[in-house]
Amino acid sequence: MTLPGPGSSPSNVGDDLGLGVTLPGHGTVDAAGRRRVHPISPLVHGVSALPVGFIIVIAFSFGMVEKLGPVGLLVAVSLAVLFGVLVTAWKYLAWRNTWYWFDDDGDFRVDSGVLTRQQRRLQLSRLQSVDVAQPLVARFFSMAEVTVEVAGTQDSRLKLQFLTLDEARALRSEILARAAGLRHDAGEAPEAPIASVTPRDLAVSLLLRSVTAGLLLVTILIVFVTVLSSGWGGLGIALITGGLPILIVITEFIKYFNFTVAQSPDGLRMRFGLAKTETRTVPPGRVQAIEFVEPFLWRRWGWVRVRVNIAGVGHEDANGNKEETLLIPVATRAVAEDLVQRVLPGLDIDGMAWHEAPERSRRRAPIQWRRLAVAWDDSVFAARSGRVTRRLTVIPHARTQSVRVTQGPWERALDLASVHVDSTPGPVRITGRHLDAMTARNVADEQSVRAEQARAEDHSIRWAEGE
């Protein structure tokens, strides 16, 4: 427990808990340069499993605890702890078998598995993003997890649990630097903050989203009518119409709390989260499509939300839930456009010539028909829609996957058709609705040609190579 002198840092390598204790096995590098995750990881997994253990024990022995009193409670707690110990033991075996390293081809390799051995090889040339996150329990241990995403349909996500926060950050920069074609010892790229969202703005913006505000208004009406008619039947419905939006607001508030965006040579770096801090880096040239969303009640402040499609990220998280990938949850128009300029340089929405839906489209879309339009320039295709909540979607020609023209019976009667420009899975869908049928077809044909030409000139796979 001696204080390390200036020159004794190697002996201090495992002392990341600040307790002056060095765990055996930390920082292990074998002859082939393979590395292990932090030796405390099994314990983190074990502690994380405790709540599940309690739930299982309670579910199986609820009646017994009541009968036996304090003794039963003690037994229940010991059983839950035993569950945690078993998870720790199992994860210890997993830890012994888990190695990660960079191989000679420049790929990121991970070997893992206890009974079923798994060897995974991630091609860093297809890297989409690297995230560092600190789940709640891991944060108590000052640990972090690293999630690596490459482009691909299945099994394109890999999670390393757990490393110290510094190690995790260093690993992220190393992966990003290697993917960018730089030397791997280039060090962590310096970052400059660009934008942040205050908790107040976040809370207000979430409450004033069109669906939320609408449902809350309905709730107030229901409560009002119920009280007037002095019956109680409506309160059950009010609980649902009022409770659901409030739940969504709270969830999103916790998720996007303290949202900050910073510019680093690796790309845009987003940090956010209250219970679980997440870091997401979006390398330039990996943004597939962008959407500006502008709910009615945000307009007096000129606020917008910016959603993006990033190949391989965001459409589903580890639990299979749909996740919205955001550039920023709420910002003024100027800040949002500045952010978008960094991922799509040269975007000029106001300078584009908009081709609007014809007047007869009002019979198909009576409210939003005036805003329905598509536009394009040399590098992007754009579509706008929505009167109450305004939406503007943008996709670079080089990111166009395919183009579709569709026509329902009602559109057919009015000689209208919709054109869809397909992007990788994500929250953004690019659709030019209810255009003149022939115009829609011509736009689709031309978009296919523009996509082909743009792709031939696209060289953003290893963006920093040769620098």
Added chain:
Amino acid sequence: MADRTKDAFTYADGWTAVSPTLTRARRLTLALVYVLVIAAVAALFWIPDVPVWVAWVAVGVAVVAFGWLWWLIGRRVRSFGYAERGDDLLVSSGIMFRRLVIVPYGRMQLVDVKAGPIDRWLGITTVQLHTAAATTDASIPGLEPDIAAGLRDRLARRGEQRSAGL
């Protein structure tokens, strides 16, 4: 006006139609489903609590639906068409909800050729194209196996020549 609507989903050099065998395959599938429908309707006559007139209405509905679906299958199959252009593939389909998909060759990630048991028995296959977008949904059913294999090979070759990253 009707003529212009037609124009939006046509192709100047003409669509390549799919095999009429697809009509037979789909009508056969319909007939197999109807074995279950007939069994269900017949059961209505045997359940004591159901009035006989309800069972007869069910028979009527089933017969009308069968005729309509039979006719619809024929029209739907005739609506399928594809065309290989210089830089992209066009696939057109649908009667009530019409669609036209344009897939640039360089964006194709995968070309599947597949056939179910009935399709195999009648000797037709489906060619399905995949891009990095989940919404692309370009499949051409009802192709004879040698035509399908030829199409797949041509598409794969063109895709390889032009392929790019995401």
